[in-house]
Amino acid sequence: MGTKKTFARSRxxxxxxxxxQGTAERPxxxxxxxxxxxxxxVIDDLSGQTLAAAGSLGxxxxxTGPKLEQASAVGKLIAEKAMAAGIESVVFDRNGYLYxxxxxTLAEAAREGGLKF
Numbered sequence: 001m002g003t004k005k006t007f008a009r010s011r012x013x014x015x016x017x018x019x020x021q022g023t024a025e026r027p028x029x030x031x032x033x034x035x036x037x038x039x040x041x042v043i044d045d046l047s048g049q050t051l052a053a054a055g056s057l058g059x060x061x062x063x064t065g066p067k068l069e070q071a072s073a074v075g076k077l078i079a080e081k082a083m084a085a086g087i088e089s090v091v092f093d094r095n096g097y098l099y100x101x102x103x104x105t106l107a108e109a110a111r112e113g114g115l116k117f
Contacts, residue, residue: 009096009097010096013095016093016095022091024046024047026091027043027044027087027090028042028090028091028092029043029078029092029093029115030095031103031106037070038055038056038102039057039074040075040106041078042078042081051085052078052082053081055074067102068105071103071105072106073109075105075106075107075108076110076112079109079110079111079115082115083113083114089116089117090117092117
């Protein structure tokens with residue numbers, strides 16, 4: 001099953017996902033964080049398509065440095081990719097994580113990059 005902490009996060013995640021849904025006009029910006037990396041995807045839930053993705057692992061534009069700086073770089077990168085795909089407004093899905101630390105940093109960097117949510 002997993003630990004108490006992961007089980008609690010999955011319950012929060014289910015609750016949040018019941019309330020938000022990404023559409024073609026306003027897709028969902030989903031964030032996943034592991035102990036070492038952070039990833040973000042812009043998803044259209046109606047068609048099941050990932051419209052843009054960025055992460056701190058892989059790719060030529062891989063950010064380096066402390067985790068908060070990586071989260072900021074990933075936020076700016078996902079905003080750039082979303083704007084290039086013609087997306088200006090998204091619904092933020094924190095994926096059961098607290099809006100704090102790396103999640104907050106990524107969200108603020110995405111806002112600075114031009115995304116509205």
